[in-house]
Amino acid sequence: MSSTIGDLGLPLAILIGIATLGYLASRKLSSHDPREPPLAPSAIPIIGHLIGLSRSKFNYYSALYHQSRSPISTLPIPGQKMYIVNTPELVQAVQKQHKILAFPPIAVKFTKNVCGSSKEANEIVAINANGDDGDHGVSMATYAGMHAALKPGPDLDDMNRDMIQEIATLLDKLQPKDQKPRRISLYSWLRASITTATTRSVYGPLNPYEDQAVADAFWEFEKGFMAVVIGILPWLFARRPIAARKTVSDGFLAYFEAGGVHKASVLAKNRYKAMVDNNLQHADISKFEVAESIAIMVNTAPAAFWTLFLVHSHPGLLEELRVEIDACTRTTPDGKLKTIDITTLKQNCPLLLSAYQEVLRHRSMGTSVREVMQDTYLDKYLLKKGAMLQMPSRVIHQDASLWGADYAEFNPRRFLAENKKNRPSDVCFRAFGGGKTLCPGRHFATNEVLAVVAAFVARLDMRPADGAEWKLPTAENTNVAAVIMEPDADVQVEITTRKGFEGVRWAVSLDGSDKIFAMVTEDGVETE
């Protein structure tokens, strides 16, 4: 889960009032040491950055960096000192010090607000959260269990195969039976489909998200996530998302009580074992699982949405991708059954892979956060204990000095092998984070997006409804827990069976997950 306090969803006046009180109480602002990173410029004292963050949201950090060009800045928010890291070199340096510049202590701090778990459970979760005292404790055990289950190999293959069968079935249901165009809301369809495919593959036959009320409640919780995280007057500002969270955790409680997890993926089993082994009860495990659903679902649906949208709206791209995808589709001798194999796609469709990676660069806004556990130096800058450190991926992804003059454009060819000399080193691609908190679900997510996009493109023609033009939706209201922007409004489209492919049946397969699409430097060495 990515966290940032950059996207303020509550009424600004209340936040400013409370934050100012926090400032007066702590006086942390007065203690800027000249050895610390330089203060970020602000025209309005004390609350200027809060206002900036509230107005410009995830673009605020890029705007600040364009002004200061400082590799790291101090952002004095009332009551909380923050350092903003702006360059890939310093991000690498942060990642090397993962015990001193640590993520788990922040996760622990937000557990109560995010999950609504009991005091006893929160105390258990806090034990050795940062691993300073060895490998024991819930935090260490769930981390190890999730990474083991999601690395390329037989456990991931099982999940992938279940997921792609669901995708194939959902596309069968979507495809119009006759030549009449069918109208759908593209993002809603993708979000519902990814919810079904992902949760069936993770939670097995007793998947709590089979209950539509639980699935709807999860997205209601996600919509109000910021108010839940901030936790100010939750009975007033977070009533709906908290009620929705309870619907989802009740679904999980029934699931765990019925033994559903014993028929689930290794990912779900490993998480459950880590929690039970550490004496957590079903009532709290259910609450923690709601937060986990954010990591496994929230980014894949928008990634698939922007990929499909940009593939169709970028001139000529759809036609080029169809040539690639068709060339690696197997057809039976009678021509009636076509099979798309995801492993074959990953080896033979360079433009599809490049376009997907470019979507992630172009549409990501996630911010990795760390807590400074003790006074330390990052390069020549002093970082003070207790401060929060943020690494906004968008600053790096939108830096012209790294990506060139077309940094703000969607360029589907940017990540082709032949363009390597025109782009910065792989560490500048931050959509999956990096270092210790590098997304362990990246292989699963990539297979899911490629499966849905390739099968959709191969089977269906799509155009904007009512003769409209493709128009990129804004994404101002993206949830703070997201890494990939979420469209503010859905896009209405009309779909028909692809011309020339009437009467064809389709299947999707996956040969094995050992052939990965390596997008991050860590994948160069980390294939086990």
Ligand code: HEM
């Ligand atoms: C396109 C889709 C996805 C994107 C862009 C994405 C991105 C990220 C990022 C940037 C982080 C690191 C956050 C940080 O450093 O603060 C992360 C963490 C994580 N992701 Fe993903 N993710 C995606 C899909 C998935 C999926 C499908 C799963 C699981 C099946 C998953 C599981 C996780 C987990 C468990 C973590 C926490 C890792 C930790 O704390 O060490 N992600 N993700």
